[in-house]
Amino acid sequence: MSHIILTVKDLEIALDPSGVEIDHEVNFELVEGEVLGLVGESASGKTTAATSLLNFQRRGAAIAGGTITIDDRDLLSLGSSQLRQLRGGVISYVPQDPGSALNPALRIGLQLREILDVHGFGSSSAERDERIAEMMAEVVLPSTKEFLRRYPHQLSGGQQQRVALAMAFACRPKVIVLDEPTTGLDVTTQAHVLDTIRDLTRRHKAAAVYVTHDLAVVASLADRIAVMYAGRLVEIGPADELFDGASHPYTRRLLHAIPLLSGRRTLEGIPGFAPRPGHRPPGCAFAPRCAYAVEQCSAEMPPEVMVGDLHRVRCWRHDEVRAQAPVLEVDDTGGLQQGDDGALITVRNLNAWYGSRKILHDIDITLRPHHCLALVGESGSGKTTLARCIAGLHPFKIEGGIAFRGEPLARLARTRTRAIRGAIQYVFQNPYSSLNPRKTIAQILMQPLTLFFEFNTFEQTSNRDEREKRLAKVLELVSLDESLLGRYPDQLSGGERQRVAIARALAADPTVLVCDEVTSWLDVSVQASIVELLVRLQREIGLSMLFVTHNLALIRSLAYDVAVMNEGRIVEYGRTDDVLANPQADYTKKLLADTPTVESRALKA
Amino acid sequence: MSPDELAPAGGPPLSDLALGPDADLNEPLEPQLGRSGDMAPATAKRRRREWVQLLADALHYRRTQIGLVLFLFIVVIAAFGPLFAPHSPYAFVTTPYAHPSARAVLGGDVIGRDVLSRVLYGGRSVLILAFLATALGMAMGVSLGLAAGYARAAVDDAIMRLLDVLLAFPQIVFVLLLVSVLGPRLWLIVLTVGLSHAPRIARVTRGATLEVKERDFVKAAESLGVSRVKIAFTEILPNITSPLLVEFGLRLTYSIGLIAALSFMGFGMQPPACDWGLMINENRIGILVQPYSIFVPVALIAILTIGVNLATDGLSHAMIGLERDTGAA
Numbered sequence: 055m056s057h058i059i060l061t062v063k064d065l066e067i068a069l070d071p072s073g074v075e076i077d078h079e080v081n082f083e084l085v086e087g088e089v090l091g092l093v094g095e096s097a098s099g100k101t102t103a104a105t106s107l108l109n110f111q112r113r114g115a116a117i118a119g120g121t122i123t124i125d126d127r128d129l130l131s132l133g134s135s136q137l138r139q140l141r142g143g144v145i146s147y148v149p150q151d152p153g154s155a156l157n158p159a160l161r162i163g164l165q166l167r168e169i170l171d172v173h174g175f176g177s178s179s180a181e182r183d184e185r186i187a188e189m190m191a192e193v194v195l196p197s198t199k200e201f202l203r204r205y206p207h208q209l210s211g212g213q214q215q216r217v218a219l220a221m222a223f224a225c226r227p228k229v230i231v232l233d234e235p236t237t238g239l240d241v242t243t244q245a246h247v248l249d250t251i252r253d254l255t256r257r258h259k260a261a262a263v264y265v266t267h268d269l270a271v272v273a274s275l276a277d278r279i280a281v282m283y284a285g286r287l288v289e290i291g292p293a294d295e296l297f298d299g300a301s302h303p304y305t306r307r308l309l310h311a312i313p314l315l316s317g318r319r320t321l322e323g324i325p326g327f328a329p330r331p332g333h334r335p336p337g338c339a340f341a342p343r344c345a346y347a348v349e350q351c352s353a354e355m356p357p358e359v360m361v362g363d364l365h366r367v368r369c370w371r372h373d374e375v376r377a378q379a380p381v382l383e384v385d386d387t388g389g390l391q392q393g394d395d396g397a398l399i400t401v402r403n404l405n406a407w408y409g410s411r412k413i414l415h416d417i418d419i420t421l422r423p424h425h426c427l428a429l430v431g432e433s434g435s436g437k438t439t440l441a442r443c444i445a446g447l448h449p450f451k452i453e454g455g456i457a458f459r460g461e462p463l464a465r466l467a468r469t470r471t472r473a474i475r476g477a478i479q480y481v482f483q484n485p486y487s488s489l490n491p492r493k494t495i496a497q498i499l500m501q502p503l504t505l506f507f508e509f510n511t512f513e514q515t516s517n518r519d520e521r522e523k524r525l526a527k528v529l530e531l532v533s534l535d536e537s538l539l540g541r542y543p544d545q546l547s548g549g550e551r552q553r554v555a556i557a558r559a560l561a562a563d564p565t566v567l568v569c570d571e572v573t574s575w576l577d578v579s580v581q582a583s584i585v586e587l588l589v590r591l592q593r594e595i596g597l598s599m600l601f602v603t604h605n606l607a608l609i610r611s612l613a614y615d616v617a618v619m620n621e622g623r624i625v626e627y628g629r630t631d632d633v634l635a636n637p638q639a640d641y642t643k644k645l646l647a648d649t650p651t652v653e654s655r656a657l658k659a
Numbered sequence: 660m661s662p663d664e665l666a667p668a669g670g671p672p673l674s675d676l677a678l679g680p681d682a683d684l685n686e687p688l689e690p691q692l693g694r695s696g697d698m699a700p701a702t703a704k705r706r707r708r709e710w711v712q713l714l715a716d717a718l719h720y721r722r723t724q725i726g727l728v729l730f731l732f733i734v735v736i737a738a739f740g741p742l743f744a745p746h747s748p749y750a751f752v753t754t755p756y757a758h759p760s761a762r763a764v765l766g767g768d769v770i771g772r773d774v775l776s777r778v779l780y781g782g783r784s785v786l787i788l789a790f791l792a793t794a795l796g797m798a799m800g801v802s803l804g805l806a807a808g809y810a811r812a813a814v815d816d817a818i819m820r821l822l823d824v825l826l827a828f829p830q831i832v833f834v835l836l837l838v839s840v841l842g843p844r845l846w847l848i849v850l851t852v853g854l855s856h857a858p859r860i861a862r863v864t865r866g867a868t869l870e871v872k873e874r875d876f877v878k879a880a881e882s883l884g885v886s887r888v889k890i891a892f893t894e895i896l897p898n899i900t901s902p903l904l905v906e907f908g909l910r911l912t913y914s915i916g917l918i919a920a921l922s923f924m925g926f927g928m929q930p931p932a933c934d935w936g937l938m939i940n941e942n943r944i945g946i947l948v949q950p951y952s953i954f955v956p957v958a959l960i961a962i963l964t965i966g967v968n969l970a971t972d973g974l975s976h977a978m979i980g981l982e983r984d985t986g987a988a
Binding site: 445446447467468470475479480482483484487488489490491492493502505506555558562 | 874876878879880881885894898
């Protein structure tokens, strides 16, 4: 067996003065060259566990017990100067947001050098220069003087992340901790970064811990996967075994939430919340959300059981769970609405500018009644601009026609008629900025109701009743509880906020819902429940939908037609199933190849 | 005691305040950078309005407490002082520049009036005028700043360049210019002092507006067709109350100094009115003979400005803590 390089034993992390547990009984080992995917929802304690591998705790948290051994050294007993020597040298860290990890005031060459200097890499300046060139080559970036003299803001997001990777690998560490390094990157860039990580870990036999909320991202990368829930490892095992024989109900639910590229399946979100530290239930923390829960579950924490050679699980009923049918099956219950004949929104020869730059070129699309059209592309492809043009939110020049039911639409929502404004509603990408933090949910939802439903001063009471009835109906549509009405947005979770945003759009009784990457800020499990909601809305109230996304796998469960956009042009337009099964445009093929899916783990070999 | 219980009743948990090293106990454990998922919300308690929260936070700072005590001390003197005045402020009680005696505790002023009585009566004018002038300046500055920040570039430029012209005058010169031409009228003092504040307040408002107007909820309101004026006042304004509150405190300090200076120079309150600034002017030639008639009003004005300044400083400190919570998501 290969050499074990990192051992984590009974790691416990708690909040400092209060003693509230964040992580508990975390056990795992890493062998040389192995990639471990650490997967969990927000608040599962995965990042806290990962950064503790560098003996780093966020403010207010402290390691309360257990040991971390790295390279036969007890990490937790090291002094701060020894720790500094270790960090960046033997074990290194790649943060989530490269934009804020690189110092914006220093040239990247200098930042790369700094690490080598600090750790005394090599013996001469020339040797370090050589190493910098080598590092840059490894992450497929140029190492010319001009490039190294650039500042971080002169690089793209993907380049920044690759510089961060180069820094992490600079001193040939034995372990590297990657904290969601591709969140916020495009699929193509993400694929590059993942390739780089795979290549580097293999070449240098470095072990890696890859933290993510998306199983699909690590499917093609990780040798083993550890699933965390409420501060505990609930399941850990070789990747293939985990995907095919998931033995913990939570792992199965996570897998259920992942859209497949190969075929249509019903996405299922996980009901309820991931409990925050200090609010975790006794016994198995997943029991309240678990379909398999029995009485024993909420009374006693199940012990870790070995179910395979390297496969451990923490569930009382793991045998029954494991015996269930595999999760990653295509269940073509289909039934996506083809849409009626005729056209609801027609876009013809649309050109749009941002300032003096032309960003949309000759766009032609048609949205039919009861029809969902997906707009897919990377950032900068113009998909959001197109959606905003339709919603009347594009503040710059537009040429060509957008028509709603045959009537040309005014450029700005403000200048459209009230009926049209109500008929076309827009849901924003980021639920953290689309709800006014100073208004209660009730105030937010009442705004469209008062704007779009006649306020008759002579019949105030009946009118108010009418609006309240409508408010209740809208809440019911998005499955939100009325008790949320008095709250402010920051008291809601991300998924709830996005539901409120959707409810606000529905309150106007729209015909068309324009959804701009509505799931990109959410966990995969939450994304699934939002998609579930959107599919239901399409069916139940016959909504037409324009769904903007960068995730090709997602549209299969949602959209009948798809328009693939690249650099402001539509490069492919057709039925979703056809486009995904048999892409014509090179760009679509590339996009498909780069989209991480659980199916892509076959490619690993 | 759990951290939640330590928080002011009804307020958000400590994590939202910024009280010290263990302030973010209840913060989500995952960084909220790229995305976020469903975790149980921190608290179900109804949140207080932001500016109330800001005041509550600010009260935790020693500087705010001291500032507020100093400020209230002056307000009490100004409000209730006349009730305790031993003499009429206009009566000739003693000889000019008489030394303190049992009859006139702080001595007499330039024409033999009781200094103590005039001090007790003389606080109202500066306080009231300063408040009115600041409020007026805020009303003008905030409206102009909101308009400039939220309107099209052309309107923005027009408003801001016009305000730059005002800004080019030193405040005191601007006020003196108008008051000396039109005469020392109280409404004019309030108006000009307020006007001289407006450009500075407008700048702060515009800066805050520019940041908030980019947030999606403003666009959401636009797409619903809410009128722009309504968006400015109901969507944007509530989100910039914190910097404006701090600005109010700061401008109040300047107003007090400015109005006291005007009175001192004879452009404010006119004799025989009693006013601290005016008292300094009237009695200044006797500074070596009877220092109390100058020293006491000077000290009171100083206490007032220092108090307001300290309290404002506390507010802005509290705001930095608050911004972690409510800033860009």
